[in-house]
Amino acid sequence: MKNQKFRVCHVDELEHDQPRCYRVNGRDIFIVRHWAEIYALDNRCGHMGVAMHRGEYTDGLIVCALHGAAYDVTNGAVEWDAILPPPMSEYSSSDNPRIRQFGELTEAVETLPVQSYPVSVENDEVFITMRVEE
Numbered sequence: 001m002k003n004q005k006f007r008v009c010h011v012d013e014l015e016h017d018q019p020r021c022y023r024v025n026g027r028d029i030f031i032v033r034h035w036a037e038i039y040a041l042d043n044r045c046g047h048m049g050v051a052m053h054r055g056e057y058t059d060g061l062i063v064c065a066l067h068g069a070a071y072d073v074t075n076g077a078v079e080w081d082a083i084l085p086p087p088m089s090e091y092s093s094s095d096n097p098r099i100r101q102f103g104e105l106t107e108a109v110e111t112l113p114v115q116s117y118p119v120s121v122e123n124d125e126v127f128i129t130m131r132v133e134e
Contacts, residue, residue: 001131008126014038019053019062025130029117032057032073038119039073040128046071046112047082069111076116082109 006024014020014033021043022029028043030052043052045064055065063070067082084106091103117128 002134003129004132005120005127005129008040008128011038011121011124011126014126017057019055019057021051021053024128025132027130029128030062030073030114031119031126032062034060034073038121038126040117040119041071041073041076042115044114045069045082046076046078046114047109052114071114074116076114078111078113081111 008022008024008029008031011033014031016033016035019030019032022031028051030041030043032039041052041062044050045052045066047064047067047069050064050066052062052064052071056063057073060073061070061079062073064082067084069082070079071077072079088103088106091099092107094100094103117130120127120129
């Protein structure tokens with residue numbers, strides 16, 4: 001494995017605090033610009049794989065639109081785990097065995113960190129560094 005830089009976009013394409021998704025080297029990448037800083041993560045929630053750029057970005061966190069898991073955009077760390085809203089949070093106590101099993105399985109899904117990528121800007125072009133096979 002080696003590190004390789006990939007061009008993502010021109011810096012002017014990124015509006016302040018407006019997440020975007022770009023396809024880079026076969027991966028969907030979440031990109032957000034916060035003033036002079038630009039952050040890049042895999043664009044899939046570490047809970048159930050939902051597109052991160054569809055969530056709410058605020059105060060350095062991206063909150064998943066589906067179950068509310070929050071991630072620190074600087075490093076992809078889990079700020080707080082997913083929250084199952086009603087009626088999903090009530091499924092595990094259902095009298096219906098299939099619904100109860102679905103609820104138990106859903107509650108057991110761990111919220112994992114999201115891969116973050118180093119970002120650099122060269123001549124107003126945004127690049128991320130990814131590990132690739134040689």
